Amino acid sequence: MADKVLPRHSHIEVVIQQAVNLVGEFEKANEISLTPLSSNHWAxxxxxxPPLGVCKINSDVxxxxxxxxxxxxxxxxxVGDVLLSTCWRSRExxxxxxxxxxAARHSLSISLEAGFRKVILETDNLKLLQHVKHRKTQCTSFGxxxxxxxxxxxxCVFFYVSQVGRMGNGVAHRLAKASIMYDVMRxxxxxxxxxxxxxxxxxILSLS
Known part of the structure; x- marks a missing residue:
């Protein structure tokens, strides 16, 4: 059992909080896509x-x-085997x-730290999907x-973003809810x- 406990005031938490509080100049969205992304919003x-050699990251809040x-x-x-899971509760x-x-930012950061660089980032939030897909940033906390x-x-060596319905994001949602049981990131x-x-x-059973 490999269970890693990180201090609450870790570098990741500091960066997240800075990202939320930061006020900067507006930047236009970068028109260059990272990789070809789906043009429809079917979830x-x-x-x-994911395909062989690529890992899928699911996040939720x-x-x-x-x-x-x-x-x-x-x-x-x-094949659906878990490579990593994490949960963290912000007091905000x-x-x-x-x-x-x-949640997506936290997920991608942890995955990169673990060495996963061929990834599909999957979310059930359409707004987030569209902003990441089109590289759209704004001078807002969300942006x-x-x-x-x-x-x-x-x-990442390979990066793709996709959408899944809430029913298909159950594991990440369970982990988000489980964070209330811990005082530190797990x-x-x-x-x-x-x-x-x-x-x-x-x-896994749904794959067969």
Missing amino acids: AQTWEA ACFRDASTGLGCVVRDH EYDVDIGEAL LIVKDILYLADS VWMEEVPECAADAVLQD
Whole structure:
């Protein structure tokens, strides 16, 4: 069991908070795409495995009654095996779009740190999909987080962004909700916590 505990005031948290609070000059969207992206907005309702040699990153957000926000992420391979999972709870309250952007940013950052550089970043948030796909950044908290996601994406050997329906994003959502149980960011290598295990199995069974 590889369970890594990171301090709450880690570099990642500092960068995320700076991205939310930063006020800068407006920048036009970069017209150059990272890789060919789907031109439609159809979202699969079940999780679909990535191609061989590529890992899929699913992220999601959960909002709690104590005004904190949970971020969840799972990274899986072409047969659905878990390569990495993580959850982290911010003591700040964000609207859904910003929370989804933070979850994606957190997911991609952790994945890169783990050495995964051929990735599909998958979200159930259409606004986030469109902004990342078209490299659209604005002088807003949401836009600045998207800019950070694009910066991280430029470090990938292969990067693709896709959309999935909420039913197909169950593992990441379980992890986001699980973050309320921990005071620090948690990272699991090649496994998920028990609360998300049945959702992983369900996705694997849906592949057959």
